[in-house]
Amino acid sequence: MLLDFILVIFASGITSFIDSFLFELESDPIEDIFSIKNAVSIILLAAVIVPFIEELIFRFPLKYERNLVFHFFDFLTKNKAKTFWFKHFRIFFYLFAIAFALMHLTNYSNTNSLFYILAPLIVLPQIIAGITLGYVRLKLGFFWGVLQHGLYNLILFSVALLFFNSNQLTKINNIDYSLEINIVEFGLNNPITLETYKSEDRIDSIIGNNTTVKELAEILDSTDTILLKKSKRLNIRFINKTNSKNPETIILDELIKEFK
Template identity: 25%
Template sequence: MLQLVRNIYGGTIKPKNIETAIYSKPGNKIILLLKIFFVKIILSYSLVFFLSFFKNFENNTVQSIEEDFGLQLSFLIVVIIVPIYEEIIFRLPLVYRPINLALSVFGLCYFFLSSFIFGSNFLTLDINLFYKLVFSLVVALSVYFGGKRFSRLGSFWNGNFQVIYYSSILLFGFAHILNFKINFENYYLLPLVISPHLLAGIILNYIRIKLGFLFCCLFHIFNNLFVFILTI
């Protein structure tokens, strides 16, 4: 396990912009995922235990979704839809292809418009759905055809991979700020509060590069399933 932690640390300190599959057989990859999950549980719940002393921060995301959508639909949202959606945004474009970046931009635009422009949950099918979809699609298509036409975008992406890699981790962490009820006077503690999500971002980025996008999604789904079971 210590060697696994060292591998994740090394892959984070010096990330590489290519998929470097370390196992060819799916069974070996699943075993590695389970080992990584065990490490994540230990580290995450150590952080959560420490954060439990800060009473002003509450994360009731699963309960809130269950109240809005019911148990069965909330299971589908929390365990399947959200993990895949987040992986498309934050991990898919780590390996550069125009389609990967376009899908990521589409998801990010839709989330931004829902949460910050129209002030609604991105899971809600509201009256602004058409505008959000059209705008996000236009931006995503622009990115896709721009990437296909201009090879410099790919060169820039690969040449600045470490910045993009770390930005993915930070954006993933800070995107979860909306999960918490935060008093204004405690905003300086935000980096600490989202530290479990930053840790998750580090681990998911490592899996994305080492095992590929599919296994990254599987890990995220299994993680959310574990959380869902604990919180219902």
């Protein structure tokens, strides 16, 4: 497990480089799943349910006596499938690891061609995990693989929940206005609030917690198609002090800088 973490940290550096310098990795699908869960549900899902299901699909069949598909083919081919399995087992082992990794591409909503070209690098952490978990499954047994997978996810998600759930996007405080926007990684099933306070036609303040970029863009009458599709969650606090500039423009400019 320690070796897995060391290798995955290295591989994650490659993924971070792609995300920072080539194109943004859109993780909206998985964020949508976790945004409506509380902390206990997230940990239960990530550290118990998902590891068991994934190990059942991708590691349980690595032992021939548990592989019902090949047992069926073995019956049809009069034991030829069993011979084929053991002769080419290394290939099957790595194919299961690669299939496990490629399945994690569904965590992202990207559809550009470069995303698919770089897919092996994007899921390199999962390829490494697939290989190490496969080794544990073969050497120690199925439930040891589930345990390692669960502990791995428990550590990652616990650290994310405790230390990285809120990241500051913007903090501006001048004589004209103050604006603070924080990105929220997990909604934790908290109530969504987004209030706009006005005096006549002037926006005095906008206060929002656990809202989405899309909802905020709609409130600000944005026509930007990228912002109107973003489900990333935000906490926002805007105070207009002098009305010297259009508040909608101020906030949308900051959002576009981050998400475009």
